[in-house]
Amino acid sequence: MSFxxxxxxxxxxSGGYTYLSQLINFASSIIVSRILTPxxxxxxxxxxxxxxxxxxxxxxxxxxxxxxxxxxxTYQRILTNLSWILGSVLFLITVIMAYPISLFYKNSQLFxxxxxxxxxxxxxxxxxxxxxxxxxxxxxxxxGKVTLICMVISVxxxxxxxxxxxxxxSLVIPQIxxxxxxxxxxxxxxxxxxxxxxxxxxxxxxxxTKRLIGSVIGFNTINYWSRNTDNMLVGKMxxxxxxxxxxxxxSLLILPLSLITGLFxxxxxxxxxxxxxxxxxxxxxxxxxxRVITFLSYPLVIIFILFPHQLxxxxxxxxxxxxxxxxxxxxxxxxxxxxxxxxxxxxxxxxKEREFMISGWVGAFxxxxxxxIGAFISLKAIAQFYSISFFLFVLSFTVxxxxxxxxxFNKARVWGFWMPKxxxxxxxxxxxxxxxxxxxxxxxxxxxxxxxxxxxxxxGKIILLIKKRI
Numbered sequence: 343m344s345f346x347x348x349x350x351x352x353x354x355x356s357g358g359y360t361y362l363s364q365l366i367n368f369a370s371s372i373i374v375s376r377i378l379t380p381x382x383x384x385x386x387x388x389x390x391x392x393x394x395x396x397x398x399x400x401x402x403x404x405x406x407x408x409x410x411x412x413x414x415x416t417y418q419r420i421l422t423n424l425s426w427i428l429g430s431v432l433f434l435i436t437v438i439m440a441y442p443i444s445l446f447y448k449n450s451q452l453f454x455x456x457x458x459x460x461x462x463x464x465x466x467x468x469x470x471x472x473x474x475x476x477x478x479x480x481x482x483x484x485x486g487k488v489t490l491i492c493m494v495i496s497v498x499x500x501x502x503x504x505x506x507x508x509x510x511x512s513l514v515i516p517q518i519x520x521x522x523x524x525x526x527x528x529x530x531x532x533x534x535x536x537x538x539x540x541x542x543x544x545x546x547x548x549x550x551t552k553r554l555i556g557s558v559i560g561f562n563t564i565n566y567w568s569r570n571t572d573n574m575l576v577g578k579m580x581x582x583x584x585x586x587x588x589x590x591x592x593s594l595l596i597l598p599l600s601l602i603t604g605l606f607x608x609x610x611x612x613x614x615x616x617x618x619x620x621x622x623x624x625x626x627x628x629x630x631x632x633r634v635i636t637f638l639s640y641p642l643v644i645i646f647i648l649f650p651h652q653l654x655x656x657x658x659x660x661x662x663x664x665x666x667x668x669x670x671x672x673x674x675x676x677x678x679x680x681x682x683x684x685x686x687x688x689x690x691x692x693x694k695e696r697e698f699m700i701s702g703w704v705g706a707f708x709x710x711x712x713x714x715i716g717a718f719i720s721l722k723a724i725a726q727f728y729s730i731s732f733f734l735f736v737l738s739f740t741v742x743x744x745x746x747x748x749x750x751f752n753k754a755r756v757w758g759f760w761m762p763k764x765x766x767x768x769x770x771x772x773x774x775x776x777x778x779x780x781x782x783x784x785x786x787x788x789x790x791x792x793x794x795x796x797x798x799x800x801x802g803k804i805i806l807l808i809k810k811r812i
Contacts, residue, residue, distance in 0.1 A: 359486025363493035364597070370497040375658040377504040378512070380586030386455075386513045387589040388447050388577045391570050393436060393459050404428075405474035406558060406690050407551040409612050415534075420547035422471040423539050429467020436460035447577060455514045465521035468536075472528035477612050481531070488527045492520040557695030561686065561702035571710050572724050575717040588721055590658070591668035598642050598676050599683060602635055611687040618691060625751055628688060629759060632681050633800040639680040640793055644786065646673020647770070664721075670774050671725040678737055678763055685744045697748040701740055708735040726775060733767045762792060 404421055411417060440456040476485055496516040503512030573592075577585040610631060617624060645653060650669035654662050689698040712731035716724035741760045745751040766789045773782035794801075
């Protein structure tokens with residue numbers, strides 16, 4: 343089976359489950375948001391600023407190492423030991439940090455939810471290697487089924503607890519259940535077992551993965567704070583209620599990144615690994631994938647920029663109208679972040695872990711600087727400075743450093759693809775900042791025409807593949 347057919351087969355299977363899961367989650371948020379307050383969501387956001395940071399260490403590149411390696415069953419089972427050790431350490435760290443976190447925000451309510459959430463690190467350590475092995479075996483249909491089951495159970499528990507008045511606990515407790523269910527299903531499928539290996543075995547396994555682990559953790563650490571410094575500052579400077587508003591707007595940026603890029607990245611890395619083993623043309627196939635992602639994400643950009651107030655009223659009601667002020671800037675980020683977030687998988691595929699880490703460090707410097715400046719002005723300024731910093735500095739550097747310098751892709755092809763997107767994004771940002779409606783509408787019209795022209799071949803190939811499938 344060709345790369346494109348294999349890729350889209352897996353995307354259609356996994357995407358069907360993933361999108362159905364997210365649709366259920368999104369529908370439930372419409373209900374839950376009318377029961378819980380922005381402060382309830384904000385309180386959860388205060389906790390996840392720190393627990394989310396600790397979470398990035400729970401994988402640390404182990405999944406990439408298992409998928410990329412050609413070692414056998416013993417190596418895969420040794421990685422389960424490494425994931426258990428990581429999970430236990432992160433559990434203890436989170437427990438120790440619970441009280442300092444409540445002191446930092448001067449909010450004693452944070453202590454026990456943080457303790458409860460710490461148990462998820464122990465449970466996730468039991469499913470990490472199993473999940474990576476499923477991806478390596480391209481069993482995305484099974485992964486999708488488990489995701490859907492977990493989402494349905496999570497939504498049911500959340501709605502019931504919210505209705506019964508559990509407040510922020512209705513957002514905490516479901517995470518424990520979904521982590522347990524995932525661990526059970528994954529292990530039943532791959533049967534890696536729970537054997538404890540001697541320390542000497544674990545040292546050998548770590549030796550073969552430490553470079554990748556170090557680079558991925560180095561990238562994820564700084565990248566996390568480039569994405570969450572705003573949450574920490576908003577929570578500290580503006581309070582839980584404003585953080586709830588900001589988080590809700592930011593979640594609409596993360597949603598397409600998860601639905602589109604997250605889905606593609608999950609399938610893209612093992613698919614590209616297979617293509618590389620077969621000696622295929624990775625550069626050409628990668629551009630094909632980028633254009634497909636562009637075509638899928640762009641309708642969301644239009645909605646977020648042109649109809650933010652209508653969208654917020656439809657989804658969450660008048661209590662959340664402040665979200666609409668931030669949406670156009672986050673919506674504009676969808677256009678390019680869904681594309682650039684695939685760069686890491688490509689660098690790791692080519693064993694460019696160090697370059698992957700450096701690109702994250704440089705990008706984080708610009709984003710964190712912009713967030714800090716904006717935080718001293720207003721919530722809206724954070725979104726404004728975050729987005730323009732990404733277009734002008736982060737994306738430009740990432741494109742050059744990743745594709746031209748590190749991977750030695752064709753320069754004309756690289757800039758021919760990326761430069762129009764950088765220019766359009768910057769100009770549309772200016773139309774938003776200065777509130778020039780006509781300029782915004784004209785630019786979006788031109789961008790739409792350009793994208794249809796640029797993606798015409800990919801659209802035709804997708805239609806042909808669908809027709810053949812039917």
